[in-house]
Amino acid sequence: MAMTFEAPAVEQSDRGVTRAPRLSRYARPLLGLALPLTLALGWELVVWLGYSNGRLVPPPSRVLATILDLARSGELTRHIAATLWRVGLGFVLGVVAGTLLGAIAGYWSLARRLLDPTVQALRAIPSIAWVPLFILWLGIFETSKIALIAVGVFFPVYLGVMGAILIVDRKIVEVGRIFRLSGPAMIRRILLPAVLPAYVVSLRVGLGLGWMFVVAAEFMGASEGLGYLLIDGQQLGKPAQIVAAIVIFAILGKLTDWLIEVATAPLLRWQDAFGREQGGA
Secondary structure (H helix, E strand, C coil): CCCCCCCCCCEECCCCCEECCCCCCCHHHHHHHHHHHHHHHHHHHHHHCCCCCCCCCCCHHHHHHHHHHHHHHCHHHHHHHHHHHHHHHHHHHHHHHHHHHHHHHHHCHHHHHHHHHHHHHHHCCCHHHHHHHHHHHHCCCHHHHHHHHHHHHHHHHHHHHHHHHHCCCHHHHHHHHHCCCCHHHHHHHHHHHHHHHHHHHHHHHHHHHHHHHHHHHHCCCCCCCHHHHHHHHHHCCCHHHHHHHHHHHHHHHHHHHHHHHHHHHHHHCCCCCHHHHCCCC
16 A cells, blocks of 8 residues: 655645745745844843843844834934945945956956955954054044944955856856856956855955945044944943944844845846745844
8 A cells, every 4th residue: 555645834836846834025034033122022021020230231122212213313314324325335335345356356367366465464363453554644534434334344254256167167167168158257257256245245245344334434533433332332331222233233234235136136036046945034
Protein backbone atom coordinates (compact mmCIF):
# COMPACT_ATOMS: atom_id res chain seq x y z
CA MET A 1 0.00 0.00 0.00
CA ALA A 2 1.38 3.39 -1.01
CA MET A 3 1.65 5.86 1.80
CA THR A 4 1.18 9.58 1.27
CA PHE A 5 1.55 12.53 3.59
CA GLU A 6 0.91 16.25 3.47
CA ALA A 7 3.17 19.01 4.74
CA PRO A 8 0.91 21.78 6.07
CA ALA A 9 3.87 24.04 6.89
CA VAL A 10 4.60 24.74 3.24
CA GLU A 11 2.57 25.76 0.22
CA GLN A 12 2.73 24.13 -3.21
CA SER A 13 3.26 26.63 -6.02
CA ASP A 14 1.83 26.09 -9.48
CA ARG A 15 5.20 24.82 -10.65
CA GLY A 16 5.45 22.22 -7.90
CA VAL A 17 8.13 24.02 -5.89
CA THR A 18 7.59 24.11 -2.15
CA ARG A 19 7.71 27.57 -0.64
CA ALA A 20 7.31 28.81 2.91
CA PRO A 21 4.13 30.83 3.54
CA ARG A 22 4.66 34.52 2.95
CA LEU A 23 3.81 37.19 5.47
CA SER A 24 1.41 39.84 4.26
CA ARG A 25 2.67 43.27 3.19
CA TYR A 26 1.54 44.83 6.48
CA ALA A 27 2.48 41.97 8.81
CA ARG A 28 6.22 42.21 8.11
CA PRO A 29 6.69 45.84 9.30
CA LEU A 30 4.43 45.21 12.29
CA LEU A 31 6.52 42.18 13.19
CA GLY A 32 9.64 44.35 13.09
CA LEU A 33 8.04 46.77 15.56
CA ALA A 34 7.19 44.03 18.05
CA LEU A 35 10.53 43.99 19.88
CA PRO A 36 11.07 47.77 20.37
CA LEU A 37 7.43 48.30 21.34
CA THR A 38 7.58 45.45 23.85
CA LEU A 39 10.75 46.87 25.42
CA ALA A 40 9.28 50.39 25.53
CA LEU A 41 6.03 49.23 27.13
CA GLY A 42 7.97 47.07 29.59
CA TRP A 43 10.12 49.99 30.75
CA GLU A 44 7.06 52.26 30.98
CA LEU A 45 5.44 49.67 33.23
CA VAL A 46 8.55 49.39 35.40
CA VAL A 47 8.60 53.16 36.00
CA TRP A 48 4.82 53.34 36.51
CA LEU A 49 4.97 50.60 39.17
CA GLY A 50 7.69 52.53 41.00
CA TYR A 51 10.56 50.08 40.54
CA SER A 52 12.59 52.92 38.97
CA ASN A 53 12.26 56.70 39.09
CA GLY A 54 13.13 56.98 35.39
CA ARG A 55 15.49 59.88 36.01
CA LEU A 56 18.53 58.64 34.08
CA VAL A 57 16.59 56.38 31.67
CA PRO A 58 13.29 58.20 31.12
CA PRO A 59 10.18 56.21 30.22
CA PRO A 60 8.78 56.37 26.66
CA SER A 61 5.95 58.70 27.72
CA ARG A 62 8.46 61.31 28.91
CA VAL A 63 10.56 60.91 25.74
CA LEU A 64 7.44 61.31 23.60
CA ALA A 65 6.45 64.44 25.51
CA THR A 66 9.94 65.89 24.88
CA ILE A 67 9.66 65.15 21.16
CA LEU A 68 6.24 66.81 21.01
CA ASP A 69 7.54 69.90 22.85
CA LEU A 70 10.43 70.20 20.41
CA ALA A 71 8.03 69.78 17.48
CA ARG A 72 5.65 72.48 18.75
CA SER A 73 8.48 74.98 19.19
CA GLY A 74 9.76 74.29 15.67
CA GLU A 75 13.18 73.22 16.96
CA LEU A 76 12.73 69.61 15.94
CA THR A 77 12.11 70.44 12.28
CA ARG A 78 15.15 72.71 12.20
CA HIS A 79 17.44 70.13 13.77
CA ILE A 80 16.19 67.27 11.59
CA ALA A 81 16.51 69.35 8.42
CA ALA A 82 20.11 70.30 9.27
CA THR A 83 21.12 66.71 9.97
CA LEU A 84 19.36 65.34 6.88
CA TRP A 85 21.08 67.92 4.69
CA ARG A 86 24.51 66.99 6.03
CA VAL A 87 23.94 63.25 5.76
CA GLY A 88 22.41 63.54 2.29
CA LEU A 89 25.20 65.63 0.80
CA GLY A 90 27.95 63.66 2.52
CA PHE A 91 26.35 60.40 1.36
CA VAL A 92 26.23 61.53 -2.26
CA LEU A 93 29.86 62.68 -2.25
CA GLY A 94 31.06 59.51 -0.52
CA VAL A 95 29.10 57.25 -2.89
CA VAL A 96 30.43 58.98 -6.00
CA ALA A 97 34.05 58.82 -4.83
CA GLY A 98 33.76 55.26 -3.49
CA THR A 99 32.06 53.98 -6.62
CA LEU A 100 34.59 55.51 -9.01
CA LEU A 101 37.70 54.46 -7.10
CA GLY A 102 36.27 51.04 -6.25
CA ALA A 103 35.39 50.37 -9.88
CA ILE A 104 38.86 51.48 -11.04
CA ALA A 105 40.63 49.38 -8.41
CA GLY A 106 38.49 46.34 -9.09
CA TYR A 107 38.70 46.47 -12.87
CA TRP A 108 42.35 47.53 -13.24
CA SER A 109 44.92 45.49 -11.31
CA LEU A 110 47.66 48.13 -11.52
CA ALA A 111 45.37 50.77 -10.01
CA ARG A 112 44.43 48.31 -7.27
CA ARG A 113 48.07 47.74 -6.35
CA LEU A 114 48.62 51.50 -6.23
CA LEU A 115 45.42 52.58 -4.46
CA ASP A 116 44.27 49.77 -2.22
CA PRO A 117 47.11 49.69 0.38
CA THR A 118 46.69 53.42 1.03
CA VAL A 119 42.89 53.20 1.21
CA GLN A 120 43.05 50.25 3.61
CA ALA A 121 45.46 52.15 5.87
CA LEU A 122 43.21 55.23 5.88
CA ARG A 123 40.18 53.03 6.63
CA ALA A 124 41.73 52.00 9.94
CA ILE A 125 41.83 55.61 11.20
CA PRO A 126 39.04 56.27 13.77
CA SER A 127 36.43 58.82 12.74
CA ILE A 128 37.23 61.11 15.69
CA ALA A 129 40.85 61.32 14.53
CA TRP A 130 39.73 63.16 11.38
CA VAL A 131 37.91 65.87 13.35
CA PRO A 132 40.86 68.11 14.36
CA LEU A 133 42.42 67.78 10.91
CA PHE A 134 39.22 68.74 9.09
CA ILE A 135 38.67 71.66 11.47
CA LEU A 136 42.21 72.85 10.73
CA TRP A 137 41.78 72.45 6.97
CA LEU A 138 38.13 73.38 6.44
CA GLY A 139 37.04 75.30 9.54
CA ILE A 140 34.14 74.45 11.87
CA PHE A 141 31.35 75.19 9.40
CA GLU A 142 29.41 72.93 7.05
CA THR A 143 32.29 71.95 4.75
CA SER A 144 34.20 70.06 7.44
CA LYS A 145 31.06 68.28 8.66
CA ILE A 146 30.05 67.11 5.18
CA ALA A 147 33.62 66.03 4.42
CA LEU A 148 33.71 63.87 7.57
CA ILE A 149 30.42 62.18 6.64
CA ALA A 150 31.67 61.59 3.09
CA VAL A 151 34.77 59.88 4.48
CA GLY A 152 32.59 57.54 6.53
CA VAL A 153 30.45 56.63 3.51
CA PHE A 154 33.40 56.27 1.12
CA PHE A 155 35.12 53.23 2.60
CA PRO A 156 32.28 50.64 2.60
CA VAL A 157 31.19 51.70 -0.89
CA TYR A 158 34.76 51.46 -2.20
CA LEU A 159 35.26 48.02 -0.64
CA GLY A 160 31.86 46.80 -1.81
CA VAL A 161 32.41 47.79 -5.42
CA MET A 162 36.00 46.56 -5.62
CA GLY A 163 35.24 43.30 -3.84
CA ALA A 164 32.16 42.60 -5.97
CA ILE A 165 34.13 43.09 -9.20
CA LEU A 166 36.95 40.84 -8.00
CA ILE A 167 34.61 37.92 -7.21
CA VAL A 168 32.71 38.00 -10.51
CA ASP A 169 32.69 34.44 -11.87
CA ARG A 170 35.44 34.10 -14.46
CA LYS A 171 33.27 31.75 -16.54
CA ILE A 172 30.68 34.50 -17.03
CA VAL A 173 33.38 36.86 -18.25
CA GLU A 174 34.69 34.18 -20.63
CA VAL A 175 31.19 33.83 -22.09
CA GLY A 176 31.19 37.56 -22.78
CA ARG A 177 34.54 37.28 -24.50
CA ILE A 178 33.31 34.35 -26.59
CA PHE A 179 30.49 36.57 -27.82
CA ARG A 180 33.10 39.28 -28.49
CA LEU A 181 31.50 41.91 -26.30
CA SER A 182 33.25 45.25 -26.28
CA GLY A 183 34.56 46.78 -23.04
CA PRO A 184 31.45 48.94 -22.39
CA ALA A 185 29.17 46.05 -23.37
CA MET A 186 31.06 43.70 -21.03
CA ILE A 187 30.58 46.17 -18.17
CA ARG A 188 26.90 46.77 -18.93
CA ARG A 189 25.83 43.18 -19.61
CA ILE A 190 28.21 41.11 -17.46
CA LEU A 191 29.89 43.06 -14.68
CA LEU A 192 27.09 45.46 -13.72
CA PRO A 193 24.42 42.79 -13.02
CA ALA A 194 26.98 40.70 -11.12
CA VAL A 195 28.14 43.65 -9.00
CA LEU A 196 24.76 45.26 -8.32
CA PRO A 197 23.59 43.10 -5.34
CA ALA A 198 26.82 43.69 -3.40
CA TYR A 199 26.75 47.37 -4.40
CA VAL A 200 23.31 47.83 -2.89
CA VAL A 201 24.52 46.26 0.36
CA SER A 202 27.54 48.59 0.39
CA LEU A 203 25.24 51.59 -0.10
CA ARG A 204 23.20 50.56 2.92
CA VAL A 205 26.31 50.01 5.04
CA GLY A 206 27.71 53.36 3.89
CA LEU A 207 24.47 55.11 4.79
CA GLY A 208 24.57 53.58 8.26
CA LEU A 209 28.12 54.85 8.75
CA GLY A 210 27.04 58.24 7.44
CA TRP A 211 24.48 58.46 10.25
CA MET A 212 27.14 57.50 12.77
CA PHE A 213 29.68 59.98 11.41
CA VAL A 214 27.17 62.84 11.46
CA VAL A 215 27.17 62.72 15.26
CA ALA A 216 30.95 63.23 15.31
CA ALA A 217 30.53 65.92 12.65
CA GLU A 218 27.92 67.81 14.69
CA PHE A 219 30.19 67.79 17.70
CA MET A 220 32.39 70.21 15.71
CA GLY A 221 30.84 73.46 16.87
CA ALA A 222 27.35 72.86 15.45
CA SER A 223 24.50 75.10 16.58
CA GLU A 224 21.78 72.89 15.08
CA GLY A 225 21.23 69.25 14.25
CA LEU A 226 20.38 66.10 16.19
CA GLY A 227 23.99 65.81 17.36
CA TYR A 228 23.66 69.29 18.84
CA LEU A 229 20.55 68.11 20.69
CA LEU A 230 22.61 65.29 22.21
CA ILE A 231 25.33 67.66 23.43
CA ASP A 232 22.77 70.20 24.66
CA GLY A 233 20.91 67.50 26.59
CA GLN A 234 24.13 66.30 28.18
CA GLN A 235 25.28 69.78 29.21
CA LEU A 236 21.89 70.78 30.62
CA GLY A 237 21.21 67.42 32.29
CA LYS A 238 18.21 66.48 30.13
CA PRO A 239 18.25 62.69 29.67
CA ALA A 240 14.83 62.75 28.00
CA GLN A 241 16.20 65.04 25.29
CA ILE A 242 19.21 62.76 24.77
CA VAL A 243 17.03 59.68 24.40
CA ALA A 244 14.63 61.60 22.14
CA ALA A 245 17.52 62.51 19.81
CA ILE A 246 18.69 58.88 19.78
CA VAL A 247 15.18 57.66 18.94
CA ILE A 248 14.89 60.17 16.08
CA PHE A 249 18.30 59.06 14.78
CA ALA A 250 17.06 55.47 14.77
CA ILE A 251 13.82 56.34 12.97
CA LEU A 252 15.52 58.47 10.31
CA GLY A 253 18.24 55.87 9.79
CA LYS A 254 15.68 53.11 9.27
CA LEU A 255 13.55 55.25 6.94
CA THR A 256 16.51 56.21 4.73
CA ASP A 257 17.72 52.60 4.63
CA TRP A 258 14.21 51.55 3.58
CA LEU A 259 14.23 54.17 0.81
CA ILE A 260 17.43 52.68 -0.63
CA GLU A 261 15.93 49.21 -0.39
CA VAL A 262 12.75 50.28 -2.20
CA ALA A 263 14.60 52.33 -4.83
CA THR A 264 16.94 49.46 -5.74
CA ALA A 265 14.37 46.65 -5.57
CA PRO A 266 13.37 46.95 -9.29
CA LEU A 267 17.04 46.60 -10.28
CA LEU A 268 17.33 43.30 -8.38
CA ARG A 269 14.03 41.77 -9.42
CA TRP A 270 15.83 39.26 -11.64
CA GLN A 271 17.41 37.56 -8.61
CA ASP A 272 16.12 34.11 -7.69
CA ALA A 273 17.37 34.43 -4.12
CA PHE A 274 16.57 32.54 -0.95
CA GLY A 275 15.31 35.72 0.75
CA ARG A 276 12.64 36.27 -1.90
CA GLU A 277 11.49 32.68 -1.59
CA GLN A 278 11.09 33.14 2.15
CA GLY A 279 9.11 36.36 1.72
CA GLY A 280 11.85 38.54 3.19
CA ALA A 281 11.19 42.06 4.38
